Amino acid sequence: MTKSAEAQFTHVTTWLTDMDGVLVRENTAIPGAAELLELWEERGQEYLVLTNNSIYTPRDLAARLARSGLHVAEENLWTSALATAQFLKNQNAGSRAYVIGEAGLTTALHEAGFVLTDTDCDYVVLGETRTYSFEAITNAIRLILNGARFISTNPDTTGPSPEGPMPATGSVAALITAATNLHPYVVGKPNPMMFRSALNQIGGHSETTAMLGDRMDTDIVSGMEAGLRTVLVYSGVTTPQDVERFPFRPTLALDSVADLVELLTVDGQDAAGAAS
Ligand SMILES: [Mg+2]
Numbered sequence: 001m002t003k004s005a006e007a008q009f010t011h012v013t014t015w016l017t018d019m020d021g022v023l024v025r026e027n028t029a030i031p032g033a034a035e036l037l038e039l040w041e042e043r044g045q046e047y048l049v050l051t052n053n054s055i056y057t058p059r060d061l062a063a064r065l066a067r068s069g070l071h072v073a074e075e076n077l078w079t080s081a082l083a084t085a086q087f088l089k090n091q092n093a094g095s096r097a098y099v100i101g102e103a104g105l106t107t108a109l110h111e112a113g114f115v116l117t118d119t120d121c122d123y124v125v126l127g128e129t130r131t132y133s134f135e136a137i138t139n140a141i142r143l144i145l146n147g148a149r150f151i152s153t154n155p156d157t158t159g160p161s162p163e164g165p166m167p168a169t170g171s172v173a174a175l176i177t178a179a180t181n182l183h184p185y186v187v188g189k190p191n192p193m194m195f196r197s198a199l200n201q202i203g204g205h206s207e208t209t210a211m212l213g214d215r216m217d218t219d220i221v222s223g224m225e226a227g228l229r230t231v232l233v234y235s236g237v238t239t240p241q242d243v244e245r246f247p248f249r250p251t252l253a254l255d256s257v258a259d260l261v262e263l264l265t266v267d268g269q270d271a272a273g274a275a276s
Helices: 003-007 033-042 058-067 080-092 103-111 134-145 169-180 193-202 216-225 257-275
Strands: 014-018 046-051 077-079 096-100 123-126 149-152 209-213 229-233 252-254
Touching (some): 014 216, 046 058, 134 169, 149 169, 193 216
Parallel strands (some): 014 046, 229 252
């Protein structure tokens, strides 16, 4: 990458970062992640750790990250469940929702003032669960056919498990779509709504915010569309060869967050010095 791409990060004061493949890999911290979080804390920079996973509450996620040796406060976590609850609150506060999901989603909607019900609702909200109930899916289909609006927390069609891929929210949404002929409005990445709501949450501005991620088709494209500088790291699912296939580029591509720490502490100062 050129010096000018690196220099663009000297004026960044707010950070959004993906979690899996950037900070952690299968519950193990990626080298450099703890140092990056410390650096942001030290400099008093605002940041949010973003995840499309709607199973966990911020408290659960903070505890999971702490077990990996990463200390992230609850208020620094932003999930697709929180983004969905905020979106629906802005749309139609205090209405009724039928939820297929776990504590991450039910807690978020409850705290946003929604009445959770399994009959007579304004919205069917589909999120990630560990076990999808056919009975719950049937109820969702009937409610949607009766006029409930269909919302989904994230588009991911599969999720990881130790035994292999598992069908996830996007696959269940496809089943409901086949039965109702209606598509959900999907809030999580790559919808830039996820980033806009995150920025609102910490009072950040797109001109001074950067997005870190390991996926071109979610993190980088939606960061770019939300008007943010983007940093791709190769510590997750993307290789340098993969990047060539996309019609867009990240602002900067690095091997891992360890390189970002180096850039922000050494090259960053050089670049700032050269610019002044
Ligand atoms: Mg990721």
